[in-house]
Amino acid sequence: MGSFQFYKPKGVEDLLKMKAELGERGLILAGGSNLLVYIRNGIINEGTFLDVKNLKPLKGIDTSNGKITIGAGETIREILESAKLREKIPFFPDSMKEFANPLIRSKATIGGNAADASPAADTAPPLLVLDTETVIGSHRGERVIPIKEFFKGPKKTALKPDEVLLRFQFSVPEAGKGVFLKFGLRNGTAVSVTSLAAWLALDGGKAVDIRIALGGVAPTPVRAINAESALKGQKLNEESILTLSEEVEKDLRPISDVRGSTEYRKDLTVELLRRALRKLSGTEAAL
Amino acid sequence: MSERKLYDISLTVNDREVKGRVKAETTLLDFLRSNNFTEVKKGCEIGDCGACTVIMDGEAVLSCITLALQAEGSKVYTVKSLGTWEKLHPLQKAFVEHEALQCGFCTPGMLMTAKAFLDKNPHPTRDEIREAISGNLCRCTGYKKIVDAIEAVSKREAE
Ligand SMILES: Cc1cc2nc3c(=O)[nH]c(=O)nc-3n(C[C@H](O)[C@H](O)[C@H](O)COP(=O)(O)OP(=O)(O)OC[C@H]3O[C@@H](n4cnc5c(N)ncnc54)[C@H](O)[C@@H]3O)c2cc1C
Ligand code: FES
Ligand code: FES
Numbered sequence: 001m002g003s004f005q006f007y008k009p010k011g012v013e014d015l016l017k018m019k020a021e022l023g024e025r026g027l028i029l030a031g032g033s034n035l036l037v038y039i040r041n042g043i044i045n046e047g048t049f050l051d052v053k054n055l056k057p058l059k060g061i062d063t064s065n066g067k068i069t070i071g072a073g074e075t076i077r078e079i080l081e082s083a084k085l086r087e088k089i090p091f092f093p094d095s096m097k098e099f100a101n102p103l104i105r106s107k108a109t110i111g112g113n114a115a116d117a118s119p120a121a122d123t124a125p126p127l128l129v130l131d132t133e134t135v136i137g138s139h140r141g142e143r144v145i146p147i148k149e150f151f152k153g154p155k156k157t158a159l160k161p162d163e164v165l166l167r168f169q170f171s172v173p174e175a176g177k178g179v180f181l182k183f184g185l186r187n188g189t190a191v192s193v194t195s196l197a198a199w200l201a202l203d204g205g206k207a208v209d210i211r212i213a214l215g216g217v218a219p220t221p222v223r224a225i226n227a228e229s230a231l232k233g234q235k236l237n238e239e240s241i242l243t244l245s246e247e248v249e250k251d252l253r254p255i256s257d258v259r260g261s262t263e264y265r266k267d268l269t270v271e272l273l274r275r276a277l278r279k280l281s282g283t284e285a286a287l
Numbered sequence: 288m289s290e291r292k293l294y295d296i297s298l299t300v301n302d303r304e305v306k307g308r309v310k311a312e313t314t315l316l317d318f319l320r321s322n323n324f325t326e327v328k329k330g331c332e333i334g335d336c337g338a339c340t341v342i343m344d345g346e347a348v349l350s351c352i353t354l355a356l357q358a359e360g361s362k363v364y365t366v367k368s369l370g371t372w373e374k375l376h377p378l379q380k381a382f383v384e385h386e387a388l389q390c391g392f393c394t395p396g397m398l399m400t401a402k403a404f405l406d407k408n409p410h411p412t413r414d415e416i417r418e419a420i421s422g423n424l425c426r427c428t429g430y431k432k433i434v435d436a437i438e439a440v441s442k443r444e445a446e
Contacts, residue, residue, distance in 0.1 A: 006294055006311035006356050029354070036352040037333045039312060049311055053357060103337055103349050103400065103422030 004039075005048040012057040012137065015164060018050055020139040023161035026050050030058075030073060031107035034116045058111065058166065063088045068172060072111025072165040076123075077102070079110060091178030095126040095197065098182040111165045114150065117157045117220070119255050124151065124221030125197030126180055128213035130170040138163045151220035154255060176201030176209050179279050181272045194265055196272040200280040205235045207281075212273065217265050218253035226250035227273060236281040245273040298361050300324060301368040309355045315341070315348075318355035319365065326367050326395050330424075337423030340396035341365050347403035349422075366395035369402065377440045378402060385436035389427035397423045401437045410441055 009015035019026045027047040029035055038044045052058055058073030063084045070079065079085060080096040099105055099122045113123045114134070124147075132147040136159065147168070150158050159165065182195040195215035201208050210231045212224040230247035234240055249266050277283075293308040296318070305322055316339045319327045327350060330338030334352040341350050342364040370376035378398055381387070388394045397420060404411070404419040411419065416437050417430070425433060 003291060004311035005292060006354070029357075032352050032354065032357075033334055036314070036354070040332055040351075049354065049356075051354075051357060101422030102404075102419055103340065103347060104334060106346060107334075107349065107352065 003046055006051065007048055008051045009055060012055070012164075012166070015050060015052060015055065016137055016139045016162075018048075019164055020162045022048055022050075028052055028115070028164060030109040030112040031075065033104055033107045034112060060167075061085060066171060067169055068092075069167055069169045070110060071167050072114075073109050074111075076100075076105040076108045076110065076113075080105065089130075089172050089178075091180070091199070092126055092130070095122070095178075095180035098122060098180060098184075098195070110168065114147070114168075115157060115159065115165055117151055117153075117155050119154050119219055119221060120193065120195065120216035121221060122182065122195060122215065125195055125213035125215045126178070127168060127170075128221055128223050129178060129197040129199045129211045130173070131211075132168050132170040134168055135166045136163050137166045142166065144169075148223060153219045173199060173201065173209060177280060179276050181276055182215075183268055183272065194268045194272065196269065196276055198273070198276040198280060200236075200277070202236065202281060205237075207231050207234055207236055212248070212251075212276075214248070214251060214269060217255075217269055218251070219255050222251060222253075224248050224251035224273075231277075236277060236283065238278075238283055241274055241277045241281070241283065245270050245277065248273050294356055296355055296359055298358050298363055300363045301365060302362075307355075311354070311356065313355045314351055315343075315353040315355045315358050315363070316350040318358075319350060319363070324365050324367070327365050328392055328395050330392070330396075335424070336393075336396075337400065337420075338393055338396045340399045340423065342368075342399050342403050345403065345406070347400045364399070366398050369398060376402075377443065378405075378437070381436040381439045381443075382433070385432045385439060387428060387432040387436040393423055393425040393427075397425065397433060401440075405437070405441060411438075413438060416441075 025047045027049050029049045029051045058071045060071040061082050061084055062069040076096050076099045080093050085093045110123050113121050127147045133144050134147055134150050136143050176199055178199040180197045193216050197213045199211040210228055212227050214224050215221045227248035230244050248269050254262055296309050297306045309318055328338035330336035332351045334349050339350040340347050344361050370379050378401055400420055400423050416434050
């Protein structure tokens with residue numbers, strides 16, 4: 001074991017100052033459900049914990065002014081139970097029902113989930129579908145980048161060593177609804193193998209707004225741009241859903257360290273997309 | 288080699304003040320066990336099994352993925368806070384009556400999860416109970432008897 005120190009920042013400025021001093025040795029400790037597991041497994045063996053668990057400025061959900069803002073320190077449970085979010089965009093809290101189990105949900109934060117950058121991170125597909133912006137802070141100031149530029153590879157993000165995720169922000173789409181589907185190896189504490197979030201707005205039966213994001217099928221969570229362009233403007237019925245969903249195959253990229261063969265994940269993703277589209281287009285009942 | 292830094296810590300466990308000096312990376316689980324609260328079970332140590340669950344400031348918490356220093360100033364309760372042999376807590380009684388334990392390894396964690404859950408949601412459905420304990424693994428009972436026991440307590444309290 002290397003050596004660890006512990007520090008509880010008194011505010012964001014203090015946190016950013018410490019992060020500037022320590023760089024990668026500054027280990028931001030939110031829920032600890034990734035970080036403390038990495039330490040236990042010997043993957044990380046030195047550094048200074050910067051305990052942000054109760055740091056107020058990283059907390060908070062705001063839904064005023066047509067924009068949704070979620071602090072990086074909000075737990076999955078807080079998001080799931082947020083009445084404000086449920087009122088404005090039930091899709092988002094509903095997506096969190098798939099996340100592990102209540103014990104993990106009350107620890108795990110949305111910021112920790114994104115910063116950990118697992119290709120199968122459960123908050124990622126819903127955040128991608130909503131064109132979320134991440135607000136990043138450092139002693140140099142704040143910058144805003146789209147979530148799709150935030151994920152760089154398995155366990156790699158756009159965060160520089162002195163940067164901290166502060167919050168997420170997105171606008172509620174004008175029309176439509178969303179769904180998140182996940183296929184995991186084990187219920188309860190499963191880290192998902194394949195997941196899919198979709199948002200659909202129909203006009204006269206045609207998909208006028210279609211957004212699809214995938215987890216666990218590429219080195220980062222991704223938008224399924226090929227499937228999206230195949231579906232855009234199309235009339236959705238059982239037949240078009242069956243055939244057009246195949247297009248999502250072009251959006252998959254191999255990841256070496258994820259269980260499940262490529263072929264299997266392809267079939268699974270196509271099937272998840274079909275289910276999502278049936279649900280969102282209301283053609284499900286006809287089956 | 289520089290001296291390893293130790294940190295002072297003070298919290299209450301089962302309403303008793305406990306003080307100590309810990310390393311930064313010492314988990315709440317290890318801290319509790321080294322202070323003779325060995326009723327808190329050490330299972331997977333990576334958040335997977337729920338054996339180490341305690342109640343911290345009213346919430347069920349996995350002590351193996353919580354640092355001791357994060358519990359500074361907190362009120363922590365272990366399964367021993369529930370009842371005694373002479374006077375068992377309704378949950379403990381129900382677990383015995385419904386044979387909701389075999390080897391008993393998962394039980395301390397399971398009981399604390401159930402306690403925190405019923406405190407918040409006294410009259411849950413069976414599905415809600417099943418969901419509430421889904422982070423506590425039991426290799427022996429197959430869960431049905433555990434759900435039965437928790438449900439029995441919730442029904443009893445409703446009367
Ligand atoms: C049993 C178990 C089951 C799990 N199941 C799931 C699951 O179903 N789905 C899923 O997606 N994940 C799952 N996970 C993984 C984990 O719980 C999540 O990724 C969680 O969201 C991490 O959040 P945290 O607050 O616990 O992160 P921490 O462990 O505190 O931090 C994770 C990483 O992010 C960094 N970090 C944290 N906050 C910030 C910030 N504000 N700015 C910059 N960096 C930051 C940390 O330094 C660390 O590197 C599971 C984990 C366990 C142990
Ligand atoms: S020992 Fe803590 S969850 Fe298994
Ligand atoms: S009784 Fe043996 S693990 Fe639950």
